[in-house]
Each structure stands twice: as C-alpha cells, then as structure tokens.
Amino acid sequence: MLALVLAGALAAGVVGYLRWSASPTAVALINTDAGPLGERITKSLQNSGTHEWDVVDEASTADYAVIVTLPTDLTTSVASLVTDKPQRAQVTATTHDNADPYLVNDAVNEVTRQISAAGMDAMFAATSAARGQVSQVAFTASLLGAGVGAAADAAGQFSGGTDQMLGFLESAKSGAGQLTSAIAVLNSTVSAATTQANQLATALDTTGVTVGQVQQTSTALSSGLDSILPLLRALPFAGDPQLADIITQLQGLQNIADQAGGQLSGFGEIVGTEVTPDTRIGTLLRDAAARLGDASAQLSQGAQLAESIPQIADEGAAQLLAAVDALTAGVDQLQSITTTLNNQANSALATLPQRSGTQSSQVAITLADPVVIVRK
Structure with missing residues (x-):
C-alpha cells in the first residue's frame, strides 16, 4: 500500500509539473x-x-x-x-x-x-x-513694492512742500488785509473825485459852455498869444527875470490852449461820450463821474473778494493738512500690504521645491x- 501511495503521488506530481510547464x-x-x-x-x-x-x-x-x-x-x-x-x-x-x-x-x-x-x-x-x-505673484509684489516706494518718496516730497504752501497761504492772508486797506483808501478817493466831478458838472451846466466854445476860445487865445509873445521876446529887457517868467507862463498857456480841443475829445473817448462841438462840458464831467461810480462799485466788489481770502486760505490749509495725513496713512498701509504679500509669496516659493x-x-x-x- 505504501508503494502504491508513493507511486500515485509521484504520478500526480509528474502530471502537475507537465500541466504547469505547459502554461x-x-x-x-x-x-x-x-x-x-x-x-x-x-x-x-x-x-x-x-x-x-x-x-x-x-x-x-x-x-x-x-x-x-x-x-x-x-x-x-x-x-x-x-x-x-x-x-x-x-x-x-x-x-x-x-x-x-x-x-x-x-x-x-x-x-x-x-x-x-x-x-x-x-x-x-x-x-x-x-x-x-x-x-x-512674487514678481508682481516686487514691482508693486517698487511703485509704492516711489509713491512714498513722492508723498515725502509733497509733505516737505506743505510748509512752503502753508507759508504761501499765510502770505495770501496778510496780503489780503493790505489789499483790503488799499482798496478802501482808493475807493474813498474815487468817491470824493466822483462827488467833485458831479458838483463841477452842475456848476458848468449853468454856464452852458460847450466843447466848440472852448475850442474857439482856445484857438483865439492861442492866436492872440502868437501875436503877443514875439513882441515880448523882442523887448530890450526881455531877459529880465520877471518878464522872462511871464513869457514862460504865457507860452505854457498857449500850449494848453492848443491842446484843449484835443484833450476834450480824448476825454470823451475815455468816458464813453461822443464829443461834438455842441457837447457841454458839464455833460463830459457828469459822464466821467458816472464812470468813476462804476469804478467805485468794482472796487467794492474787489474789497469783498479780498475780505474772503483769509477764510479761503484757512480752509485751504486745513484741507492741505488733511490731504497730507490721508496720503501718508495710505502710503504706509500700501507699504505694509506689499511687504506682507512679498513675504508670503517668498515663503510659498520656499515651500514649493523647484525640480x-x-x-x-x-x-x-x-x-x-x-x-x-x-x-x-
């Protein structure tokens, strides 16, 4: 039986080996x-x-x-x-x-x-x-940091110029006070001149003197002096100081007479009045007084504007200081943000291996x- 068992096992092993080797x-x-x-x-x-x-x-x-x-x-x-x-x-x-x-x-x-x-x-x-x-991101953060640095420099320059700008505003306030005083004095002078011009115009209205009459009178006076002055200069004692002074005054009067007509026409152009020979001298003066009144009104407006300059300067100074504070705070915040972003980007790069x-x-x-x- 043992032999049969051994023979069967051997046969099964051979068959299994043959089947295995055939796979x-x-x-x-x-x-x-x-x-x-x-x-x-x-x-x-x-x-x-x-x-x-x-x-x-x-x-x-x-x-x-x-x-x-x-x-x-x-x-x-x-x-x-x-x-x-x-x-x-x-x-x-x-x-x-x-x-x-x-x-x-x-x-x-x-x-x-x-x-x-x-x-x-x-x-x-x-x-x-x-x-x-x-x-x-890191490269962008670097560029942003450079830009913020430039902005910080510009903000520093702006802040440095603040004192100078505040000084300009103070000068404007001081100058406004002086301008107000000067305008007040000038306005007073113009008002007085206006009053005098109106008074003189009223007085001349009673005379009825016209530009043509003045021109005729000036021409006649100049012609008469043309006859008198040569005779006076021909006198043996024309060199006497008193006579020489009289001759000089007469010569000056002649010059005024020669210029009277032209000056009246020019005066009319200045005050905006059309001058004819029939124009009354009083009318010219009254028109001049009206122009002086307009100038006085403009000076009053200028005085009001000058009076508002100190308040405007104070408001401007306050706004300037507020802008400097806001600009400085904003730049500081931007610098903090860009620094944090740059640090975090560099940390992230350090943790990501490069292969x-x-x-x-x-x-x-x-x-x-x-x-x-x-x-x-």
Whole structure:
C-alpha cells in the first residue's frame, strides 16, 4: 500500500509539473485609453526590461499568462488625482488558470508602478505650475513694492512742500488785509473825485459852455498869444527875470490852449461820450463821474473778494493738512500690504521645491516603487 501511495503521488506530481510547464509565459497589454497617458505607459512598460510586453488590440489567455487592459479613462482618472475629486483608474488583469503567480504579480505590479509614477508626475506638474504662479505673484509684489516706494518718496516730497504752501497761504492772508486797506483808501478817493466831478458838472451846466466854445476860445487865445509873445521876446529887457517868467507862463498857456480841443475829445473817448462841438462840458464831467461810480462799485466788489481770502486760505490749509495725513496713512498701509504679500509669496516659493522635469520623473518613480524586493 505504501508503494502504491508513493507511486500515485509521484504520478500526480509528474502530471502537475507537465500541466504547469505547459502554461504560457508571455504578457499582453491592451491600451484602450482615449488620452495620451495610455501610450506613455505602453512605451514605459516596453522599455522597462522587466517583461516582453506584447501590445495588442485583442488577446486570449490561451496565449498569455496575463492580459492587462488599460481603461479608456486612464488619462482623466490620473489627472483627477491632483483635484478635489480624485478618481481611481480601473485596470483589468485577465490571467491564465495555470499562470505562474510570481510572473502575474510582477507584471501587474509593474503596470501599477508606472501608473502611480504618472500620477505623481501630474502632481509635480501641478506643483511646478503653482510655483510658476507664485513666482509671478512674487514678481508682481516686487514691482508693486517698487511703485509704492516711489509713491512714498513722492508723498515725502509733497509733505516737505506743505510748509512752503502753508507759508504761501499765510502770505495770501496778510496780503489780503493790505489789499483790503488799499482798496478802501482808493475807493474813498474815487468817491470824493466822483462827488467833485458831479458838483463841477452842475456848476458848468449853468454856464452852458460847450466843447466848440472852448475850442474857439482856445484857438483865439492861442492866436492872440502868437501875436503877443514875439513882441515880448523882442523887448530890450526881455531877459529880465520877471518878464522872462511871464513869457514862460504865457507860452505854457498857449500850449494848453492848443491842446484843449484835443484833450476834450480824448476825454470823451475815455468816458464813453461822443464829443461834438455842441457837447457841454458839464455833460463830459457828469459822464466821467458816472464812470468813476462804476469804478467805485468794482472796487467794492474787489474789497469783498479780498475780505474772503483769509477764510479761503484757512480752509485751504486745513484741507492741505488733511490731504497730507490721508496720503501718508495710505502710503504706509500700501507699504505694509506689499511687504506682507512679498513675504508670503517668498515663503510659498520656499515651500514649493523647484525640480526639473527629469528630476520630477525620477522622484515619481522612486515614490511609486520605494523599495526593491529580492526574491529567493
């Protein structure tokens, strides 16, 4: 019986060995991914050297120890790992009934490692993009800081000129007081001249003297002096001081007489009156008095404006000081904000490692397969 048992066991072992050795050892890969990641995984597996991967569209377990199928949503699933809604990719592994478990596990693990490394590559790519964005923020913060620094310098210059501007306002207040006093004196003088002109005009109205009469009289007087002056200058004692003085006065009177008509016409142009020979002298003076009255009214308005200058200067000084305070506070706040933003951006850059594409891929591979298991 012992011999029979040993013979049966030996026969079963031989049959099992024959069945085991008859199982296929090839591995197949079917890529149904709609995105680019499936092609990338396929090339990585072919270049890994772990197995001879047959990339096919269809396969049977009669020919392969294991058939690994990459899903159609592999690219989108791996890309979702860096979002707030990660999705795991479902890879299908179909094995031969008598396939070597070691071979099957190793092939499946290799696919898993490659997909895991691709996911980590996506994570590193997102980190690199985040670093680029933070770098842009840091650069913008630096530019903003430079702009705020320039604004601070300008604010300092503006504040430095405040004292000078306040001094100008004080001078305006002082000058306004002097101007008010001067206008008051001038207005008083103009008012007195207006009164006198009106009084003289009233007196001349009673005489009825016209511009033509004055011109005729002046002409006659000038003609008479033309006859008298040569005779006086021809006298033997014309050099006597008293006579010489008389001759000089008469010569001056003649000059006035010659200019009287023209001066009256010019006076009419000044006061806005059309002068004719029939124009009365009183009318000219009354028109002049009216113009003086208008000037007095304008001087009064100027005095009112001058009186308001001190109040305007005080209000301007208050507004200027308020503007300086607001500007200084605003610049200080901007400087604080830009400093904080710059510090935070630099801190974020320090926490985000900077790696090249090759370095990121190497780290991803290492993290996907952190240890090497030696099977004995």
